[in-house]
Amino acid sequence: MTQDPLVIFTPSGKRGRFPAGTPVLTAARQLGVDLDSVCGGRGICSKCQITPSYGEFPKHGVTVRDDALSEWNAVEARYDEKRGLAEGRRLGCQATLQHDVVIDVPPESQVHRQVVRKAASTRAMVMDPATKLYFIEVPEPDMDEPRGDLERLQEALAKDWGIGALDAPLPLLRKLQPTLRKGGWQVTVALHKDHRDSAHRLIDLWPGYHEGRLYGLAIDLGSTTIAAHLTDLRNGEVLASAGLMNPQIRFGEDLMSRVSYAMMNPGGDLEMTRAVREALNQLAGDLARDGGIEPEQIVEAVFVCNPVMHHLLLGIDPVELGQAPFALATSDVLTLGAADLDLTAANGAARVYILPCIAGHVGADAAAVALSEAPETSEDLALIVDVGTNAEILLGDRARVLACSSPTGPAFEGAQISSGQRAAPGAIERVEIDPVTKEPRFRVIGSDLWSDDPGFSEATATTGITGICGSGIIEAVAEMRLAGLMDASGLIGSAEQTGTRRAIPEGRTHAYLLHDGTADGGPRILVTQGDIRAIQLAKSALYAGARLLMDERGVDKVDRVVLAGAFGAHISPKHAMVLGMIPDAPLDKVTSAGNAAGTGARMALCSVEARARIEENVGRITKIETAIEPRFQEHFVNANAIPHATDPFPHLPDLPDVSFNTGGAAEGGGRRRRRRA
Ligand code: FES
Numbered sequence: 001m002t003q004d005p006l007v008i009f010t011p012s013g014k015r016g017r018f019p020a021g022t023p024v025l026t027a028a029r030q031l032g033v034d035l036d037s038v039c040g041g042r043g044i045c046s047k048c049q050i051t052p053s054y055g056e057f058p059k060h061g062v063t064v065r066d067d068a069l070s071e072w073n074a075v076e077a078r079y080d081e082k083r084g085l086a087e088g089r090r091l092g093c094q095a096t097l098q099h100d101v102v103i104d105v106p107p108e109s110q111v112h113r114q115v116v117r118k119a120a121s122t123r124a125m126v127m128d129p130a131t132k133l134y135f136i137e138v139p140e141p142d143m144d145e146p147r148g149d150l151e152r153l154q155e156a157l158a159k160d161w162g163i164g165a166l167d168a169p170l171p172l173l174r175k176l177q178p179t180l181r182k183g184g185w186q187v188t189v190a191l192h193k194d195h196r197d198s199a200h201r202l203i204d205l206w207p208g209y210h211e212g213r214l215y216g217l218a219i220d221l222g223s224t225t226i227a228a229h230l231t232d233l234r235n236g237e238v239l240a241s242a243g244l245m246n247p248q249i250r251f252g253e254d255l256m257s258r259v260s261y262a263m264m265n266p267g268g269d270l271e272m273t274r275a276v277r278e279a280l281n282q283l284a285g286d287l288a289r290d291g292g293i294e295p296e297q298i299v300e301a302v303f304v305c306n307p308v309m310h311h312l313l314l315g316i317d318p319v320e321l322g323q324a325p326f327a328l329a330t331s332d333v334l335t336l337g338a339a340d341l342d343l344t345a346a347n348g349a350a351r352v353y354i355l356p357c358i359a360g361h362v363g364a365d366a367a368a369v370a371l372s373e374a375p376e377t378s379e380d381l382a383l384i385v386d387v388g389t390n391a392e393i394l395l396g397d398r399a400r401v402l403a404c405s406s407p408t409g410p411a412f413e414g415a416q417i418s419s420g421q422r423a424a425p426g427a428i429e430r431v432e433i434d435p436v437t438k439e440p441r442f443r444v445i446g447s448d449l450w451s452d453d454p455g456f457s458e459a460t461a462t463t464g465i466t467g468i469c470g471s472g473i474i475e476a477v478a479e480m481r482l483a484g485l486m487d488a489s490g491l492i493g494s495a496e497q498t499g500t501r502r503a504i505p506e507g508r509t510h511a512y513l514l515h516d517g518t519a520d521g522g523p524r525i526l527v528t529q530g531d532i533r534a535i536q537l538a539k540s541a542l543y544a545g546a547r548l549l550m551d552e553r554g555v556d557k558v559d560r561v562v563l564a565g566a567f568g569a570h571i572s573p574k575h576a577m578v579l580g581m582i583p584d585a586p587l588d589k590v591t592s593a594g595n596a597a598g599t600g601a602r603m604a605l606c607s608v609e610a611r612a613r614i615e616e617n618v619g620r621i622t623k624i625e626t627a628i629e630p631r632f633q634e635h636f637v638n639a640n641a642i643p644h645a646t647d648p649f650p651h652l653p654d655l656p657d658v659s660f661n662t663g664g665a666a667e668g669g670g671r672r673r674r675r676r677a
């Protein structure tokens with residue numbers, strides 16, 4: 001008796017025997033092989049393309065004959081004529097099994113493929129989105145059969161796609177009848193269902209077979225900046241990215257000042273809600289325009305944010321987050337409609353997913369960092385620091401993960417710095433100071449040249465040299481310490497003490513002149529004593545948070561440090577360590593993860609499985625509230641020195657042993673600061 005044909009799929013290696021004449025797509029489905037299809041095997045979508053291989057396959061123990069698959073049929077021929085099928089490709093829904101065969105499923109035909117993206121991150125995205133397109137043919141109505149169009153649509157979805165319950169919002173129900181008739185009873189529907197839903201939800205529908213694409217927004221809603229990535233829900237590709245200043249800044253620069261604003265001004269919370277929602281619509285509209293798509297094609301949005309931003313986005317008064325025990329209205333995941341957030345620059349039926357918060361001070365942004373960096377899978381003890389106005393800090397390995405959030409303030413983002421600015425063309429981003437001559441050289445965003453390279457003036461003529469961004473100020477302060485221009489307490493020396501005329505008096509203190517552009521009508525860019533203080537406060541808060549987690553874990557060193565955040569990728573590990581932002585570690589063990597919160601948001605946007613994973617992991621993370629930990633203050637004070645008053649930094653070179661505190665008029669470092677009554 002002859003056996004049924006054997007089919008072996010690569011790269012999965014899945015195999016099975018099926019009766020001759022079985023379509024390849026049917027065999028793939030029965031074996032659980034990841035082979036895409038939008039049209040349900042009707043030869044319309046071409047998503048099911050496969051590549052059969054012929055000849056000897058000793059590894060699989062098969063010989064594949066030339067007639068292993070059925071001949072090209074009319075559907076394939078028509079498709080090839082109209083759109084073109086690449087050499088060697090077949091449509092999996094048309095080609096049928098005749099004899100043993102080895103079939104490769106190319107990456108673009110896999111639904112759950114891994115896609116490596118370079119633009120927004122190098123992270124591989126696993127595609128398993130909540131919203132997908134389905135093409136179906138709906139039986140026409142019949143006088144003898146009184147069921148409605150929606151019921152017949154549901155029946156077709158159940159028959160072709162095994163889809164059960166379906167929710168259809170009223171606006172789409174209104175669209176249903178004309179769409180079905182226009183498409184001659186063929187229709188493409190966008191349906192949404194994530195791991196928490198029991199039913200699919202109708203998001204949009206189009207007559208006939210719809211070629212269009214679906215997009216989602218991954219939004220990192222920070223206190224200072226809002227960053228969003230417009231992402232293709234088929235392949236995870238980032239079509240466009242954009243950022244905006246959070247307009248809530250006008251109500252207060254940091255989180256607590258925004259909570260105070262809400263406390264002191266009746267209706268102030270709603271004012272802030274309105275402001276951020278307007279900005280989100282602007283951002284979504286800009287991204288759709290930049291990406292060349294219609295706002296209606298945006299069918300999902302995923303948000304990550306800290307708890308105060310979370311409440312203000314939702315229109316929930318954040319007052320409880322301003323006082324112990326920092327109770328959240330909810331820490332759970334939220335799934336909403338875009339209309340609930342007044343998100344009008346998107347499809348009216350678009351769905352919103354907000355990652356869970358970890359605790360009252362540790363938000364969905366920290367959860368997103370945990371999703372992106374997966375400390376729970378780390379063999380060695382990793383400290384992950386997401387640097388922003390509020391720092392999210394995670395410490396963990398396979399045994400246990402701890403998290404806290406620390407109020408660093410906006411100094412690392414260039415705010416509260418005398419010449420500070422956002423990271424934009426013209427901003428100084430890299431600084432070196434010669435330890436002998438005390439002369440600086442620097443680079444600005446928009447040019448690869450250093451300021452002492454030939455051609456620098458021409459290269460920066462259009463952008464100018466406008467200020468210092470976050471990474472620039474970190475390098476400038478660290479370089480000042482390395483060059484002996486500033487002592488361990490953070491005090492800048494005078495011209496006599498340091499031997500450079502760049503140390504100039506500024507009131508009762510001194511400042512370091514990094515660049516003087518006044519001759520050409522540009523600004524004078526200084527690092528002032530006030531700037532150093534702002535950086536000291538920020539870095540002390542960051543370090544103290546990390547130390548608290550290390551205390552809890554019972555360790556005094558970590559194996560590796562990951563710097564994340566919008567500008568995390570731009571911070572030089574050496575300078576961060578000289579400053580004492582992070583605990584001592586081998587320099588090659590300090591790496592950058594880029595915008596980990598944004599990456600986590602994209603992962604949750606692209607994959608329902610990622611959502612389930614982070615929801616489960618968040619429950620296992622131990623939260624530490626820095627605000628009520630008595631040791632936080634002690635760690636904070638000790639971290640004020642640069643790099644640190646007591647903790648050793650054996651991986652750093654010896655730092656100049658200078659002291660500029662004459663005990664007199666100049667303001668001293670950190671706690672030694674004296675003020676006149
Ligand atoms: Fe759509 Fe084959 S499944 S063309």
